[in-house]
Amino acid sequence: MIKLENVEKKYSDGYVALKNINLECKEGEITVLIGPSGCGKSTTMKLINRLIHPTKGKVYINGKDISEVNPVELRRKIGYVIQHIGLFPHMTIAENVAVVPNLLNWEKEKTDRRINELMKLVGLDPQTYRNRYPKELSGGQQQRIGVIRAMAAEPPVILMDEAFSALDPISREQLQDELVELQKNIKKTIVFVTHYMDEALKIADKIVLMKDGEIVQEGSPEEILRHPANDFVKSFIGEKRLNLIQDIPTAAEVMKKKPVTTYPTRGLAESIKMMERRQVDSLIVVNQDNQLQGYISIYDVIRHFRDETKRVGDILERFSHTVGPDALLTEVTRMIDENKLAYVPVVNEEEKLLGIVTRGSLVGFLSDIYPSGDSGVVQQ
């Protein structure tokens, strides 16, 4: 939908801010440009907006070379949101949102309806806020107005340059959520500039990583995370996140550390009580040195219960499978699956019990890395 072809931008002082950029932003998608300060993100946005002109190459929107489109015409079809909001201070909120609809000579009723609809969409009650002035709103509220003002006349293209960067982290997250939700319905072509990787991962269909006026890598968040092209991309993703995704965790990282254990010398009635109290249906048996001996299940205990001479050591069964602490999660998962195990004990070289990997601990571990929902916050 938006296409930059061999675009170079040399500013009048001779500085080359963009070097031969080729970029495509698909219709209905959010393309996120990310990179360090000065890499050329805003320059790219201004080129799409025809606020500046490329020194080489061409910019197309819907297949049309924009240098041949009347710039005023063009900008009516493009919503533009910038970091420092830029609401008109002497206009009310409603008047601010109505700027482009008024330029397009929309009927007052249609404009009013649209204002109310958009304000509700971003959680601002029109009755309360319509006639206020920008300075009577919080930063987050003003930014929301900036966003809906850009959307008011339903432009097919929306450019958002660090639109959420000036906000506190909570408002920023809220607006990201709202944008993702909104986009599900409006399906605009959005180009979003940020220098926060979290923001990019959360909202992007495509991430474009830029450095020194060039594109270093582009791809879906999934592709970028799994196959960072080089150290620059890796550093941008962040060491910690990368480790979690690229290094397969080990049994030691995933295991439950304090499984319920008992000793061979214990009685069966005692064992039942313990299972009941700890809400488990088997106990792991270790000796005084914490070396793994086996397990007893509730079924075995019940079967032998009448025989008062029996102790745990008499009825325990050996584990068919154990793993070391460094076993990879993939290996452990396969073992659990193939052998239909409820869990696998993790033991060290001296056969001492370190923990167990259960299906539950796998799920818990994965949900820490890949939190549910889009918030990026680990669900409690």
Ligand code: ADP
């Ligand atoms: P970003 O938005 O990625 O931080 P910009 O696109 O604003 O970066 O700027 C890219 C580079 O071009 C920067 O080094 C900046 O200093 C330079 N630059 C931006 N505008 C001008 C200008 N009008 N004249 C000269 N250099 C400029």
Ligand code: MG
């Ligand atoms: Mg910028």
